Amino acid sequence: MAISKSYKQISITRLILNPENDRFEPVENEKLALEMMLQKMGSKIYFLAADIVNRGLSPKPFYVIPHYNKYVVKDGNRRTTAIKFLSRPKLIDEKKYPTLRLKFEKLHNRYIQSPIKSILCYVYPDALSADNWVELEHTGEQKGVGTVEWESEEIHRFNKKHGKNPPIQIQAMDFIRNSVFISDEIKEMSEQIKLTNFERFINDTNIRKLLGISWINSQLISGVEESEIAKGFSRIVYEMNKPNFTVKSIYTAKDRADFIKKFSDGLPDLSKTTTPWSLNNWSIENDDDIDIEKLSNETEGGQKSPPIHPINKPSNSSQENKSTKSTIPVTRKSVIPSNLAIRIANPKANKIHNELKKIDVKTFVNCAAVTLRVFLELSVDSFLEAKGLLKEGEISASLAPRSLYQKVNDVSQYLHKNKLADESITMAVKLLTKEKNSVWGVDTMHAYVHSNKLSPIPGDIQTTWDNIQDFMLTLWAQIEAE
Template sequence: MIPLTSLLVNTENPRYEMVSSQQEAIRLMIEDQKDKLAKLAEDILNNGLNPSDLIMVTPYEKNESQFVVLEGNRRIVALKLLNNPSLILEKHKSLYRKFKQLSEIFIKNPIVEIPCIIFSDEKESYKWIKLKHTGENDGIGTVSWDAQQKARFEERMEGKAKYSLQVIEFLKNQNNVEEDIKKRLKEVPLSSLQRLLSDPDVRGAIGIEIENGKVVTNLEPNEVIKPLKRIINDLLREDFTVKQIYYKDDRLNYIESFTKNDIPNKTKTLKQKWELISSPPFDKIKDEKVTVKQKSKPISTKRKTLIPKSCIIPISSPRVNNIYRELKDLDLDNFCNAGAVLFRVFIELSVDAFIEKYKLPINVDNDKLYKKVQVVSEYLEKNGLLDKNKLKGIRTSVSNPNSIMSINSFHSFVHNRFFAPIANDLKLAWDNIEPFIITLWNQI
């Protein structure tokens, strides 16, 4: 233990050119480090000095009671400034004020003596100082953690589980993820993956949610894997940069580029949500006879557009796809009439495309929409593509003469100048039929 007053700042600190006095050495450190010194001082006040990283010193040849600091000069300067803020020159007013405030706390419980390790021969310290400051040195020095290793430490020691790391760990443990992808998971830039997963619209598109910091889903594992594999493969591409997903619009455009094989089938759900980092035995969940009570998901009308940004549908017809994109961009508060008519057109063209694809027994040109929907719904239910609960929304919408999607309402939108659509009603209608429309285009 050596008194702070007996420790001399190194005038030959490798960080800087040599100087001739203590005062110059301290001022040079202040010029270079500025606010970093204040943050270091504050950390020392809060946590003390790092006990695993002792100050290295050697006896001062001109005075046996003093010691020159070989390693730890920043910490010693921070302590000296806490003890005497007036060492800071007038031109650094902001830094002086910070240290003045910190000093008032410091003097109430000052650090008077510093734990040090003494090297009688300065040369003996060189090996250890060099190893500390010159990198890994082929494994002899400190091997730095990469982003994923840092995230694991935070998760295990501090309880902070990043969404990105949860996804990485999930993919590592999945048998149907290719080995070449698993081997490269450690190369995935966590910051970019975290940026995507932090966007609620992206999460909605790929079928995951965040609950209490955990990534959860009610989809079958294979369906979750599809979009995650696409994202991982893209992030590993050499030509893929963070600029492509930096802003909200960029991320939405990126998700829109997903193909049918990249998008989860959201009709393949389990009875309850599960965490990606602690996958349950799914076969047991499927066979479970106990009904799991879930909170009903509130229908959102806060969005401005008819179709939520998070809803991604791979539409093979160029014209219908353009209508779909317009309905995701059109502000219903300002263009409700246009949205209502376009909505109706989008539904009918989607149903017609399915009928033509599977050659269903109905005339797309002459039969009414409710009859077309009836035929398509029966086909979907019969072939196990949608159950009756998820078909209820579309069946009710087209069969009810007062529904905004009935032929009566549609004619009123077009011909009756006193009959106007309501934006929230249109959004609610979309939420009710979304599973139906998604299933159609997934099968076309």
């Protein structure tokens, strides 16, 4: 089918921000419209602009109508505003919005490397025709005709498909709806309970202990038999479906403890232990350096909690081979543990991160070494740009004359100054930068790429990651916070 002739690539200079934008009262011209957008949206416009620079412009066409030799934007005004400020930060009043102006000036330096010169638009003949469709975009579901916004559960499931572990309450709900040990009746009941109420249970450390579950590296796991875990969840769903159930009955930690005491007979038998398993079928049996000690003494908020269940220990060697293993093998094939979840907004860095969780370091040792070095520099560059740590004259971190060694040092100083790094992270950075001859240092990683003499050793590559893992987690957590 031919593409409608109403679609046009239009220069950004020919697009006019709508002075009659429904986000605010009508104004006289585009200059005042830009001012109103700043008043109404503030930093949201900056975050949108940063996303456009990092990820590119949304492929959704702008809706426009002709206005002499230009076009008034009917839908796409936020994006238009962001692009105009990216192109000309001076449009932002420096006296009214000094911080925002400075942020856009820094973004401008990156934006001009690949500026947006034209935008795909759908041209409507008049305002009435355009408003007919704008209404569907912005006035709710309208019985399914308009845009149907995702609920939090749908958002989390989308993230899961893209390698981002959903919150533990979503993982628990997925388990309920998929376990063969949970009846269809209970599965149907789970559709009726409010996720926010269910979340109060799953996020309660004491309740998780009673249910025999724990979480580590963003995964909900257990060392208790699945049938027992299913029994506990089934009873909670059943009780939450009773007519007299209200959020007040589980509002505080004491309320939840009292609530669950009423059906203690329906809780899991924690003595029925098994090899640790993930409630969402992510295999952890062969997945890298998780042991029962760490599992049963999980760290939450920096505090060690008591074991969530006892671990069977064989009394003699003849039983040892038949019993449940007390640890999961520490040997792994990949550079990054495959069960480690890092939220990475940068698409390229995220892909490299995922590849490092799959590359067999023994088979592809040079590939692993070079890729790890690239991932480290991408992470450091992303941090420098996110925190506005580019120096005068630097267009981007990747094009900066600073070496990786210098950039890592700059990041380290920032983390230390702002009290964002603990002792373990400080030590990791020292290994990267201070020990020049270390097999785990930046210079050695650099040599893996450029030297035709030095060959990496698989164990050294994995140890390098182990040493810098907390450092990398901190970098991306701080980038995400921006």
